[in-house]
Amino acid sequence: MIRLGFDSKTNFAKSQLLSRSTVTKFFNRQPIQVDTFKKICAELQLNWREATETLVDAIPKGLEKSDCRRLESNKVTEGGQPMQVLKRQVTVLDKDSQKTRVVITLEGDINSPPNLEILALTIKTYSGHTIKIIDIREGSIKITVEGSPEDIEKLLLNFQVGEIKELNGFPVEDIQVLSESSKDEENNDKIDKWRLVREIVNQGARNRNLRDADLSDADLSDANLSDADLRDADLSDADLSGANLSGANLSGANLRSANLIFTNLSGANLSGANLRSANLNYANLNYANLSCARINEQTKIDNKWRLVWEIVNQGARKRKLSYADLGYANLSDANLSDANLIGANLSDANLSDANLIGANLRSANLSNANLSNANLSDAHLIYANLNGVRINEPTKIDSKWRLVWEIVNQGARNHNLIDANLRSANLSNANLSDADLIFANLSGANLSSANLSFANLSSANLSGANLSSANLSFANLKSANLNYANLNDANLNCARINEQTNLNDANVNDANVNGARFKENLGLTEEMKLDLKRQGAIFEDSRIYELTQKL
Known part of the structure; x- marks a missing residue:
């Protein structure tokens, strides 16, 4: 790198608008996305095809399925209930530009690299050709198929007559041939990706529509993405440290392994977002919607916000939460019935539609909290601070405490x-x-x-x-x-x-x-x-x- 003018990996990552973690993975021979891999190789004047050999050798083995994320109404179980189905595409690429390419769509959620040899042998059974994996990312596997158009036709025929129903336990939903124009479009998409990253870094993206955008591996630290529409966007391994994502819609976004240290996520919609292995230390999550967000043990998040996530997604009925700090938390629709909230800090919290039946809120600080449509029937509000609390007619609260609220606020x-x-x-x-x-x-x-x-x-x-x-x-x-x-x-x-x-x-x-x-x-x-x-x-x-x- 030094001969190319880069004195460190950090400087190289910055110059290419790449997250530091992605560059580290590259040099540690860990799997990264193919477009990022090619970009790094190009900048380092390496032959990406030769480097791929090393990358494939370093890929670990193992297969894992996880719960699905997206619900399709046309899929039902035997009991007539909707079945969760997450579509993932496995793109089959040819090594030679003259070869035919196909896309195999599987049902399921791939969270760890599969056994490459077994998968290669499985597809080889139907196509008769060698398979080489050049890229692995969550939910997508891109593999190279060296074969003639005739053998690809066999693959398609076997699928059409019902011979190919699954690959390694994943049901096969569809197989489609990609035209040459599709190749060009894909290459253009990758170029557009980094052009978009540069625009965001230089101009910001406040209120911008970035739905489904691929911003994976990008260095977007300190970028202004406030109120942006990032639904279902791919921000995996992206560096968003210090970025402004306040009010952003990140519903269903992929933030796996993203760097969110000191990121402003106040008021952001993170419902259904993938936050596994992400680093959210010191992130501002005031009023953030964490419902159905996915985190794991590797997710780094302040204790306060992990607790909020637990309450929102697991409920807190009869839970001991005395003196807990839940200030500015989005606890809308949370089940806190019969919970022990003695002395808890709920100031400025969003408790709209929350279930607080029988909750012990003795000496709790509810100042400026939103209790619209909340149910506080039989709740204990002795010494509770109701100053600035928002309630409405549908709010269920004992007459004594409604009178206290009126005296304090009116x-x-x-x-x-x-x-x-x-x-x-x-x-x-x-x-x-x-x-x-x-x-x-x-x-x-x-x-x-x-x-x-x-x-x-x-x-x-x-x-x-x-x-x-x-x-x-x-x-x-x-x-x-x-x-x-x-x-x-x-x-x-x-x-x-x-x-x-x-x-x-x-x-x-x-x-x-x-x-x-x-x-x-x-x-x-x-x-x-x-x-x-x-x-x-x-x-x-x-x-x-x-x-x-x-x-």
Whole structure:
């Protein structure tokens, strides 16, 4: 390479817009796609036919079938159900330009190289000629057939009369002869492929239609492919590190062994995509659709997104997911029924149409999550953060928590909330000014920084409530139960309190009590009363009045 001006394999790969991994495979004598193989040979001034001999010798043996990916409606099983059929083409090429070429279409998904000798002998039985494989890729095997047109005709005849039904366990669907024009078209396609790669690298491909495009082995690092249509595109072994694929449609795309490190895949549609052995470390998968995406143990992906993939594709019914980080995840249609999501981060997550029946969402962060059409029947939402959550009429949620959602997101100023059950609700920062909360149950509720000015809280149950930094100025707290309530730094300016107000074990440290009127309230020690008096509280019982006069 040095004599040709390339000081390293990396520089060579960059100059040819090839992924580094593909060049490495070439020099390690591992199978790569034929067009890429010829391209590298040409640039290195090598005879690709001579190099092919070495490549074939290095190909491993073994055959494996995997689950099919694409569904054809005209194929049914014995039970009448649709059968998954993935069409794969085996292109039979001639070594000599005068020879005839045929394409054999098999049903199935080839994920590892077959036993070449057995396959060669099988086809030789029908054609009578030697077979040489010059390229292997997932789902496609290109082989060379050295034979006369007469023997190719035999091959076709045997197929037509039903003699050839399968090759090594793969049903044969069709065999077609390729014309000379087809050869030219194929060569032009390969030229167009690298011309397209160069266009994408130099100009970007935002919103571009690249459906079914062959971009395998290409170096597309840092390319702009946002919102591009890449459905069923071949991006296997491509270098997409740092590329912008946000909003791209990659449904059914082949990304096997692709480099996706630091790639922006936010909002991308990866449904049905092949991500086996791909490297997605540090990739941005916010809101990405991972339904039916295929990954394996060799797929490198951050733990968070592997978990999201598992939930989406395997379900998470009754699964323990307490304190899991699922923020910005696309969990649409996910089954999370009866799951333990205590303290989980679901902020900004897409949970539309999700099944959350009976889920434990205690203290979960659901801020800005999308719960449209979700089912939260019997879900536990104690202390859950519902700020900014999107719900709609079809969203199934218990009436108590729908009320909490309304208060948090729409406010409840001047609302009639008499006898409302808001126990253990997260109402932090809620606007409840002038609200009528007589006899309301707010025990254990989080009302930190809430606006309760002028609210009527007489006889309300606020035991154990968190009222730190809450605004209770001019609030009516007569006969309210504030047992064990946290009033630290709360504003009680001019609040109305009577002897029936229970302040037993309440924390009033640093509270603003200027103008607040106290009487013989339960739970206030003499020391607390003196401290409150110094802070501007007004006590209306005679004993404290006489005591303060002596100070």
